[in-house]
Amino acid sequence: MVQLQNSECDLLIVGAGPAGLMAATWAARCGLNARIIDKRGTKVFNGQADGLSSRSLEIFDSFGFADRVWKESNHLLEICLWNPDGSGIIRRTDRIPDTIPGISRFQQVVLHQGRIERFFLDSLEEYSDIEVERGVLPVELDIDHSKSEDYDAYPITVKLRHLGDDEATPFQHSTNVSDGLFRSSLAKDDTDDLIRKSKGKQGTTEIVRAKYMIGCDGAHSWTRRQLGFQMEGEQTDFIWGVLDIIPITNFPDIRMRCAIHSVESGSVMVIPRENKLVRLYIQLTEVSSTGQQADRSTITPDIVLKAAQKIMSPYKLSYDYCDWWTAYQIGQRVGNKFSCDERIFLAGDAVHTHSPKAGQGMNVSMQDTYNLGWKIGLVVNGIAKRSILKTYQSERRRIAQDLIAFDHRFSRLFSGRPAKDAADEAGISMSEFKDVFEEGIMFGSGLAVDYGASMLVAKAGDSADQGDGADVRPLLNGHTNGVGNLVGKQDLASNIKMGKRFPSFQVLNQADARPWHFAQYLKSDGRFRIIIFAGNLKDTQQFKRVQTFGENLAKPDSFINRCTRPTKPIDSVIEILVIHSAPRWEVELLDLHEIFHPFDKKTGWDYNKVFVDDLSYHEGHGEAYKNYGVDEERGCVVIARPDQYVGWIGELEDVGDMDRYFSRILIPQA
C-alpha cells in the first residue's frame, strides 16, 4: 500500500463550474490557501448555460472582468411575445424591454458558459496561484463535529482520487455535434460509475484536511449525498429540447428574445446569442414521458428541429450549423439544508434545480457562492466571527425557494396550450403569461434580492423569523442581548435599501473630475465600506459635522482602529468613501480630515476616496443624491458589506451604532 499524500488547505471547492469558480475567485481575492477540483477533464466548450443577469454583470465588474463579457456577449434588449391569432397563425402580440430600464448599469446578456469560465480562470491566474485541478474526484468525506467551532481546526477530511484522461471525458452521443445530455436531467449521474471504475486502475489518491469545504458539484451532488441532505420538490411531465444553431429563417424576430405559443404544437423560446448563434428551447409534445422519466434515446436534433418548425410555421426554419443540443425534463427542487456545522456548504445546482428557460441557473448558482466566499475569507483570515457563516443559509435558501416558486408558475404557463377564449379554462391566458413574464424579468435581474434581518443586516424585523431556521440573531460578546437589536435609519436614504445591493449612480472624483459609476469603487476585495454622504461641504456647520465624524473614526480606540491590525493600512478592513454634494470647484480635497484621504509616505495622499455629485464634462449629471434619496444638505452614512449589500444606515453622529454593527461581527485585533 502506497503512503497517501497528506495536506491541509483553508478551503476545498468541489466542482469547477460557475459556482465553484466564483468561490475560488473570492478565495483568491482574500488570499486563502484554497483548492478547486473537478471530475471532468476539460472545461466546457459549447452549450450549457448562457444567460447573465444584470446582477451577475455587476458582480463580474466588482472583480474587474465585466467588460470582457460585455464586449463578447450578445445583448438582449427586447422580448417579443408571439401568440396565435383568431385563425391560428402566430403573430407578434407584445414587445417588452428585456431588462427594466434604470435598475442597473448593465442589461441582461448571453454568452456561452465556457467563456465565462475562461474569464474566471484568467482572473484566478492574475490574482493567485489557485488552479483548477481537473480529473480529480472526491471519494470519501469525513467531518469531526467536535472541532467545528475551533477557529484553527481542520475538521474536514476528504480522500481524492486523480482520474486518467479517458475516465474524465464525458460520453458524447455524436462525434460531430456536442451535446449536453450527460449533464441533462434525462441522464443518470456518472459519479458513482467513475468512482467504481477508477478503483481498479492506476492513479494517485490523496488525503486533504480542510477548514472549510463547498460542494458545487451539481444536481447529483456527491457532497450532498455524503451529508445525507435531501432535495425537496417534484418533477413535471414537460419535456424540452434545446438547439444551439445558426438559423436560416424568415422569422422576423430571430435576433430578439421571443416566447412563441402555437395553438396545439407547444411553445418555443428564442434566445439570440453571440457569433450568429441562436438558442431555441422547444417543447417536445410528441415525446412521451413514461411516468417518471422520459426515454431520451428517442430524442435527436432532427426531432427537436421538426418540433420547432411546426410551432413556428408558417415561417421557415432550418440550419447548416448546429453548435450543441440537449434535452431535459423539468424538475423543481430545493435542498433542505445548505450547510453542515457552517463548515461544509452546498451551492448552485447541488441545492436547487429548475427549468433553464428563465436563464437563472448559472446566475443564482454564482450568486450563492458570491454570498458565501467573502464570509469564509474573513473568518479564515481572523477578521470576522464564525457566526456570520450562518447567514449563508438564511440568505440563500430563501432565494432558492423563491426561484423554484417562480419557475413553477412560469413553466406551467409556458408549457400550456393558449386559451382559445375566456371560457377555455383548460387553456393558458396569454395576458396572465405576459404578467408573469414581466414579473420574471425583475426576478431574473437578480436585483430583487432582499436579505433578511441578521447580524449583517441591521434592518427592522425579527431575524429569528427571517433566518430560515438558522440562528442569525446578532450576538455581542457571545450573547444575544439588547445591544443586538440595532436598526438602521432607512428613511435617511430612501433608495438605498438595507438588505439589497447598494445601487450605482455616476459621481465625479474630487481630485481629477473623472466620472465613475460609484459601484466601480465597491470592488470585491473583502473590505467592508463606510460610505459617507457628506452633504453640502460649503456649509460651515455641515463641514464641521463631517470633520467631527472623521475625528471620531480616527480616534485610537475607534472601531476601525480596533478591527485593523496596527501593521496594516487603516483602510484594509473597512474602507471609507465620501460623496459630497457641494460644487466640485468649491471644495479642496486636502481640506478634509486626513482619514478621508490617508497619507502614505511612499505614495503621498490617496486621491481616490472622495467623490462629488456634480455635472461632468462629457457624461451628464449623475444626480446621485437625488437618485439615492439622500438629503443634499445633511447627508447620511451607509455601511456596505464586502458583497455590496447594505448593512446599516445612520446619521453622521451615529458612530456608536456603527461601532455596535462592527463589534458584533468583527474580531478585535489589538
Next chain:
Amino acid sequence: MVQLQNSECDLLIVGAGPAGLMAATWAARCGLNARIIDKRGTKVFNGQADGLSSRSLEIFDSFGFADRVWKESNHLLEICLWNPDGSGIIRRTDRIPDTIPGISRFQQVVLHQGRIERFFLDSLEEYSDIEVERGVLPVELDIDHSKSEDYDAYPITVKLRHLGDDEATPFQHSTNVSDGLFRSSLAKDDTDDLIRKSKGKQGTTEIVRAKYMIGCDGAHSWTRRQLGFQMEGEQTDFIWGVLDIIPITNFPDIRMRCAIHSVESGSVMVIPRENKLVRLYIQLTEVSSTGQQADRSTITPDIVLKAAQKIMSPYKLSYDYCDWWTAYQIGQRVGNKFSCDERIFLAGDAVHTHSPKAGQGMNVSMQDTYNLGWKIGLVVNGIAKRSILKTYQSERRRIAQDLIAFDHRFSRLFSGRPAKDAADEAGISMSEFKDVFEEGIMFGSGLAVDYGASMLVAKAGDSADQGDGADVRPLLNGHTNGVGNLVGKQDLASNIKMGKRFPSFQVLNQADARPWHFAQYLKSDGRFRIIIFAGNLKDTQQFKRVQTFGENLAKPDSFINRCTRPTKPIDSVIEILVIHSAPRWEVELLDLHEIFHPFDKKTGWDYNKVFVDDLSYHEGHGEAYKNYGVDEERGCVVIARPDQYVGWIGELEDVGDMDRYFSRILIPQA
C-alpha cells in the same frame, strides 16, 4: 563569403514604434505579406510618449482595442492654469475642459507607450503572422525607379543585418531609473555606430526585395538619410526636463493637467498618469544652451526636481519613486518630401519633430501610417489604383506643417515669462496663453484634420492647390478630364464634412434593438462604406426611392459588382450600411431590398447592416439625423473611406456620381 538569404515581401516597415506598429496593423488587416524590423532589442517599458488624443482612441476602436486603453489609462478631464498673482504667488486662474465636450465619444487619456505597443502586438498576433523582428538593422537601400509604376514589381532592395543582444540594448545613464536620453534630441543618434560596430561581428545579413517600404525610424531616420530628403525648420534655446514620479505634494491640482507659470523661474506642465504616476515637464532655466546644443551631462533628475520645486513653491514637492526621466531641447522641423516614387514613404518623427508637451508626437505619427496603410493594402491587393498613394503626402504633410506652426506659438508662450502688466511687452500675456491653449485642445484632439480635395475627397476646391506638390487630381481612365471634377453635395449632411472623419452618434440595430455608436460599425478592415441615410421608410414614396437605390446597386454592371471579384462576398470591397429614421417598430428588416441584408446560404440573412435612429431602452436617444444634420424624410448617401474620412455626399439618385467616385480610384475586377 556566405550566400546571402534572399526574400520578397509586399511591405517592409523600418521601426516598431507606434507609427510602425500602426502600419503593420493595417498590413495585418489587409492580409499583406509584411515585415517590421527594429534596431532595438526590446520594446519600450517606461516613459516615452503617453498622451492619446480622441482621434487616436477612435482609431484604436476601429481595430478593436480602444477598450483596453480606456480601462488602463488615466483620463484627463480638466486643465488648470496656474499663474502668479500680484504678489508673485502662484494661483489657479482658470479651469478648461481637457477635451471639448461633444466632439468625440472618447476623451484624451494618458497611458505609457509600452502598453500601447503591447496592444498593437496582441492585435498583430490575433490577426496575422506578422511579428516584430528586433535587433535588425537596415544597412543598404536601393530603389529601381524604372519599375516604380509596375504593379507587380519589387523595386526596393534592402540589406538587413541582425544584431547581437548587446548591440541592440540602448545605453542607460543610471542602473536604477530608466531614462530616455538615448532617444532625446540632446543625444546623438547611434544608428551609424551600430552599423559600424556590427560590421566587424558575427551576425546574419540578408537581402529583402519589397514592393513598398515605410521608414518609421525616428527623428534621425536612416531611411530619410538614404533618400537624401531634408528636415526643414529650426532648434530653439529652450531646454526642458521630464520626470515620471509618484509625487508627494500638497499642490492641490496634482491629479489635473496643469500649466504653471512662475514669475521668473520658468514653467511646469503637470500630466497625471496611470498607477499614481505624474509626469512633469519642467523648464530648465539654469541649464545653459551653448549656442546650438545644450550640455546634457549637467542634467540630472535632482536638478530637474529642484527646478520644479522652485516653480511650484510655496507648495512642496518630492518623491520616493521615479519611474523615468529625460531632457530635451525643443526643435521644430518638417520633412521636405514624404515619399519617393510612392514606393518608399516616411512617417512619424522621421518627417516631423517638435515639443512633446502638446502630447502630439505619438498621435500624429500613428495617424500618418493610419492614413497610409490601407492605401498600400488596397494597391497591393489589386483593388485600388496606385494614384491614391499620392494622397499620403498631400494629406499628411500639411498636418505636419500645421502641427509645427502650432507648436512654435505654444512653446514660445509656455517657455516665456508672464507679463507683469499690460505694459510689460517682453512678458507673455496670460490671456493670450489661454487662448492658444484652447485652440491647441481642438488641434490636439486630432479631429480638426480636414483633408483637401483629391481623387479620394470629392469636395469643392482645386486639388492641385491642396495637394502640397503631389498630383492628386482625379483621373479617369488614366486621364484628367471633366469627369474628374466631381463635387459632393455638402449641404445634404451639414455635420458630416467631406475631408473630415465620419462623426459618430448612437443608433439602434433594426434586428435586435441594441444601441451602438455608429462608428463601431466603421471597422478598419480595408473596406469603403456607403452609408445610406434612408430617411422615413414609413413614407411610401421614400421607401420606393430606397428600394430603387438598392436595385441600382444590385445591378450586374453596378460599380459594386464591377469592383468586387465574383468569387468574393458582395460586401468585401464596399460595404453598404443603412440608417433610417422611421420608428423601429414600424419597419421589418426583411422588407428591405436584399442588398441591404445579404443572404449567405450557410448563415442566413445578415442582421448587422440596417440601423434606426430611435429611442433606446437604456441609453437614451442618439438623435443621429439631427446630429448628422441630415433631412429625416429624404436622407442622403455618404461614402466613407476605409479610414472613416468622408469622400463624397449625394442624393439617393446620384448613383452615377458614386460610380464616378469609385471608377477613378478602384480597378475593375470582372
